[in-house]
Amino acid sequence: MLKLLLSLYLAVFTSIVVINQVSEAIWSHWVHSAPDELRHAKAVANTLKASISSHNLPQESETLKVLDMDDVAWLPEQASTLMQGGILTSFDDEGSAWLTFKVPNSTSLLQLGPLAPAASAANKEWVIKLLSYAVLAFLLMLWIRPLWLDLLQLRYITENLTQGQLPNAARHSRFSAISNLTEQIRDLASQVARLIENQKLLVNAVSHDLRTPLARLKFALAMLPEQSREQANDMADDVVEMEAMIDEMLAYARLEFEVDKxxxxxxxxxxxxxxxxxxxxxxxxxxxxxxxxxxxxxxxxxxxxxxxxxxxxxxxxxxxxxxxxxxxxxxxxxxxxxxxxxxxxxxxxxxxxxxxxxxxxxxxxxxxxxxxxxxxxxxxxxxxxxxxxxxxxxxxxxxxxxxxxxxxxxxx
Structure with a gap:
């Protein structure tokens, strides 16, 4: 039992560790490293910020706006980011992103957008979860399979034993946590089957071989002379009692073999x-x-x-x-x-x-x-x-x- 619990604990612990490590690797390489429009736009904004000055501002277009710092009521945190030369990301009511940065040595701001929001990673998250659960189920199945095969062996042994048959020798899995128990039960079943077979042989022997001398004894008693009749009658009664007892014993012994019929x-x-x-x-x-x-x-x-x-x-x-x-x-x-x-x-x-x-x-x-x-x-x-x-x-x-x-x- 201790071996079974330890093997189950080790299998579950190892499976969870492996699944967590693989899931994190897949998440970081498949989701976080995947390019999107917003990440690419930030790279463009950094390049643009480095190439312009207050004397060569680009022309406004559908994706580029020129603002003055005082045109928008910025939050203190946002204003601090812009003054320090950072790129500020903001979102409108439709969920589109706008990238805003300050032109060096100027109060002018350039704003890129609107940019479509990054694609939701919820579907990818569920795919990774389902894959993790499938891998966990597969690893547990690898642990359960030898145990299941041994349990099927035990059922096969008991079914044969209830029918009074000697179970055929079968290989057991050495990876199963109950392999020793299966082997011991198989040996025990073989001994019980042999005992049942010996009992059948004994019943048959008693049924045939013991009745013959009793019949001869009854005949011999009947042939005794008249002067010994009283003693012979007592002996005949004992013989009849022995026959009745043997019949009762055989009837009880045969019950074990009649249940199948x-x-x-x-x-x-x-x-x-x-x-x-x-x-x-x-x-x-x-x-x-x-x-x-x-x-x-x-x-x-x-x-x-x-x-x-x-x-x-x-x-x-x-x-x-x-x-x-x-x-x-x-x-x-x-x-x-x-x-x-x-x-x-x-x-x-x-x-x-x-x-x-x-x-x-x-x-x-x-x-x-x-x-x-x-x-x-x-x-x-x-x-x-x-x-x-x-x-x-x-x-x-x-x-x-x-x-x-x-x-x-x-x-x-």
């Missing part, structure tokens, strides 16, 4: 909720209450994954609730809110965020005995994030936990 359509959230309630009512004896203010709430999303998220929350309420589950759906102009409450023991406030962490368990009784592996709510949070929504937990008026799934509504 997510197909989003307009869905009726009410229909998804009704479908999950119908499924749960066939498997539980708890009373399920549904409160919804609208018969149709359209949200953009993927039907499969939103159904999975709602199912996980509803099953969680069924596991830890005692006798009642209350589901309510409400919405405003921009969002839909699905509240799922139970009358269980609830979740301490200090652990509200912990329940969404993968493999997090509040206690053993709330995990193994109920068949949980600490991944269901983590999957819900991830799916909600995919859909630009959120999932939070709080206290329910029923005495247990209250989960709120927030999703953006489809724009009408």
């Amino acid at each position: 997510l197909e989003v359509t307009s869905l009726d959230l009410c229909a998804l909720v009704d479908d999950q309630i119908n499924k749960l009512s066939k498997l539980t004896d708890k009373q399920i209450t549904l409160n919804k203010k609208s018969t149709q709430v359209i949200v953009p999303g993927n039907a499969h994954y939103l159904s999975r998220a709602i199912q996980n929350i509803v099953q969680n309420a069924d596991k830890y609730g005692r006798s009642n589950i209350e589901i309510s759906l409400e919405c405003d102009k921009s969002s839909a809110y699905l509240h799922i409450e139970d009358d269980g023991d609830g979740i301490p406030k200090s652990q509200w965020e912990s329940v969404f962490i993968p493999f997090s368990r509040l206690d053993e009784s709330r995990s193994k005995d109920n068949g949980g592996y600490g991944l269901g709510l983590a999957i819900v949070r991830k799916i909600a994030t995919w859909h630009r929504g959120s999932c939070h937990v709080g206290f329910s008026e029923l005495g247990g936990a209250k989960f709120t799934l927030t999703l953006p509504r489809a724009s009408s």
Whole structure:
């Protein structure tokens, strides 16, 4: 950061100094040194003054007048200039210039004019200003270009990384103030991409290779003699539990790779909720209450994954609730809110965020005995994030936990 600030300060300081020096040189040589009628007339007046005297006054003409010193009421400063032999410049109402000087050893005055006023330098001044600003912009562009190229590299790296691809090696500008940062981020992105690729390989390996010995173990247990049946049943239950846990872990791991294939359509959230309630009512004896203010709430999303998220929350309420589950759906102009409450023991406030962490368990009784592996709510949070929504937990008026799934509504 210090290198960036110093380089910017040096670039701006150098540009301003160069532009000021060049502008002054152009102004002095192009504007002040440019000949005009008044400057030329002063040179003629000096030559004329040196060549005449009181005995050989020139004849009056349209551009030359002969006056007496007392014919004009001169200001003290003007009279002093004339008496000292200087050339007095005065202007009439039309802006024309008159050059007046005193004939040596005489009270006569010669007046040259009228002379057109000098051309305004305002246009030239604006041209120089615009050129200065253009040069400043060009010099700053030279400083910004390497920085801009490195920023484009960072965007390219992040885009490839979000797609799980290893970014191709690209050259960075050694003149950029963030070249070191770009190189470090590129190395970090390469490491992350390799970790993602290794995770994919691990998931595939677990999915195929671990199931095979489990299947053989289940078959071996089924073939045990009858006298060992009780012990075999316990072992078979452990195998089934291992299979369920592996399925849950693989489902969570695959979520990282499925986001790129997510197909989003307009869905009726009410229909998804009704479908999950119908499924749960066939498997539980708890009373399920549904409160919804609208018969149709359209949200953009993927039907499969939103159904999975709602199912996980509803099953969680069924596991830890005692006798009642209350589901309510409400919405405003921009969002839909699905509240799922139970009358269980609830979740301490200090652990509200912990329940969404993968493999997090509040206690053993709330995990193994109920068949949980600490991944269901983590999957819900991830799916909600995919859909630009959120999932939070709080206290329910029923005495247990209250989960709120927030999703953006489809724009009408």
